[in-house]
Amino acid sequence: MSSDTQPPPSPGLPFVAPRTVRFGHCDPAGIVYFPRYYELLNGVVEDWWDHLGLPWTELIGERRIGMPTAQLDARFVAPSFLGERLDFELRVAHLGRSSLQLEHRVVGPAGDERVRFAQRIVVTSLDTHRPIPWPEDLREAIQRFEETR
Numbered sequence: 001m002s003s004d005t006q007p008p009p010s011p012g013l014p015f016v017a018p019r020t021v022r023f024g025h026c027d028p029a030g031i032v033y034f035p036r037y038y039e040l041l042n043g044v045v046e047d048w049w050d051h052l053g054l055p056w057t058e059l060i061g062e063r064r065i066g067m068p069t070a071q072l073d074a075r076f077v078a079p080s081f082l083g084e085r086l087d088f089e090l091r092v093a094h095l096g097r098s099s100l101q102l103e104h105r106v107v108g109p110a111g112d113e114r115v116r117f118a119q120r121i122v123v124t125s126l127d128t129h130r131p132i133p134w135p136e137d138l139r140e141a142i143q144r145f146e147e148t149r
Contacts, residue, residue, distance in 0.1 A: 014089035014105075015051065017044040021084045030082040037074070037115055041104060044088040045119075052141040064126040065135065070099070071120040077113045085109055092146040098123050098131040100142060 025036040046056055059065045080086055087107050094101040104117035125132050134142070 014091045015044075015048050017047050017088045017090070019044075019086050019088060021080055021082055021086060023082060026082050032080040034074075034076060037076075037106070037117075038072070040088065041117060041119075044090060044104070045102070045121075048090055052144075054138060054141055059138075060126065063135075065132075065138075066124040066126045066129070067100075067121045068124060069119055070122045071118075073118045075116045077115060078108070080106070080108060080114050086114065092142055093118075095134070095139065095142050095146055097133050100134075 019040055021032055025032050025040070027033040049056055049059065059067070086109075089105040089107065091103045091105075092100065093103045100121045100123070102117075102119040102121065104115075104119065105113060106115040106117075108114050122131050123134050123138070124130060
């Protein structure tokens with residue numbers, strides 16, 4: 001478990017992973033360089049799976065299950081700066097047969113939105129590199145976070 005994450009949320013609530021903007025995340029002006037958001041986001045998704053009790057070391061290494069990102073859309077709303085603490089909020093928008101739509105929102109210390117992401121993940125066999133149906137234990141874990149519409 002990362003020290004930058006919180007306990008798993010209740011169903012319907014977002015998973016929140018706080019992150020501090022470090023020097024290595026920034027451009028020379030002290031503003032988060034946009035590609036670094038993608039690295040931070042990937043860490044948040046990995047932490048989410050850890051909190052579901054399904055760490056990537058087990059899924060990828062032992063079970064040979066991959067979860068590549070098939071689509072990732074971003075909207076950069078406002079800059080983030082060196083030293084700020086950002087909250088990365090993850091919500092499950094839709095769970096399909098072999099795909100998962102996540103919605104991410106990054107907010108600053110005052111609760112102001114900085115970035116929004118829409119991410120589609122596809123579950124695959126790492127032996128065939130083809131989509132597979134979600135294994136039942138993964139599906140059940142994901143459903144605890146799925147938003148009620």
